[in-house]
Amino acid sequence: MPEELARVFWQDYCRSVVRDFRELQRLYPFSSLRMPLSTRKIATIRVVAVDVLLVDRLMATEGDFLGEYSKELYIEVPLDYRDHGCKVYGAAWVDLEKLRHEDVHFFNGAARGPRGYRLCVGMTESFGRMQNAILESVRTAQYMLVGYERVMRDESDRLEVKAYAHGGRGLREYQRDPNRYETKGERVAHGE
Numbered sequence: 001m002p003e004e005l006a007r008v009f010w011q012d013y014c015r016s017v018v019r020d021f022r023e024l025q026r027l028y029p030f031s032s033l034r035m036p037l038s039t040r041k042i043a044t045i046r047v048v049a050v051d052v053l054l055v056d057r058l059m060a061t062e063g064d065f066l067g068e069y070s071k072e073l074y075i076e077v078p079l080d081y082r083d084h085g086c087k088v089y090g091a092a093w094v095d096l097e098k099l100r101h102e103d104v105h106f107f108n109g110a111a112r113g114p115r116g117y118r119l120c121v122g123m124t125e126s127f128g129r130m131q132n133a134i135l136e137s138v139r140t141a142q143y144m145l146v147g148y149e150r151v152m153r154d155e156s157d158r159l160e161v162k163a164y165a166h167g168g169r170g171l172r173e174y175q176r177d178p179n180r181y182e183t184k185g186e187r188v189a190h191g192e
Contacts, residue, residue, distance in 0.1 A: 009079075010040055017043045017077055020134040027051050028138055030062040045075040045134065049090075049142035069093055069149040073141055074115040077134060085122055086137045092116035094148050103151070103159035105144060119144055 014035065021033045021043075030048035048062055049071045058064070065071040073090040092112055096104060107118040121140040130136045150156040 013079055014043075016082060017134070020132045021045060023132055024135045024138060027135065029055060030065070042079060043077040045073075045077065047073050047075065047138055049073050049138055049145055051142065069145070069152065071142070071145050073119075073138065073145075075134065075137065081133050085133050088119045088121050088137050088141050089113065089115035089117065090119060090141065091145055091148055093152065095152060098151055099148075100158060105159070 014037065017033070017035060021031070024045070024047065025031050025033075028047050028049065029052050030050065032046050033043060034045070035043040048065050050060070050065050054060070070090070070093060073088055075089070076087040078084065078086065091106075092115070094117065105120040107120060111117075119141050121137045121144070144159075147156075147159045151159060
């Protein structure tokens with residue numbers, strides 16, 4: 001029976017990832033999913049975090065967003081992503097020296113890896129309340145990238161995004177107002 005449960009769990013994971021990815025792809029057209037089904041490894045997504053409305057308005061191509069302040073993200077979709085969120089990497093171009101401590105929303109002491117920084121895109125406790133944790137992770141990262149770009153270009157001296165504080169203080173902020181930045185139920189379709 002354990003093998004049967006594992007198979008059913010894996011099928012549920014794959015269906016959920018594909019469903020959530022399709023919704024993501026409608027809003028973020030420059031995205032691709034990699035899910036090695038035969039090896040039962042977790043799904044990964046590459047996305048350029050620029051929504052379809054901006055792409056259409058600018059008549060832009062993917063390459064337009066991959067330059068100096070690249071909007072490219074890499075996402076690891078863990079088996080429990082619906083409850084605990086995704087791992088989102090990007091923003092390798094951020095110069096930490098230009099940021100105030102409270103504006104560094106990266107994991108692992110802001111260690112930059114081969115795909116950039118691991119971005120903090122939400123409170124772990126909030127993901128279980130979302131309809132599409134993948135989409136919400138990309139939306140949050142998109143706003144972060146725009147905010148970081150403004151600081152890097154010296155257009156702002158601080159990161160201007162809605163965010164909870166770090167550590168225990170942020171957890172207390174979330175517990176007092178868990179709906180503060182969530183968009184559960186918000187379904188934005190192209191053209192709406």
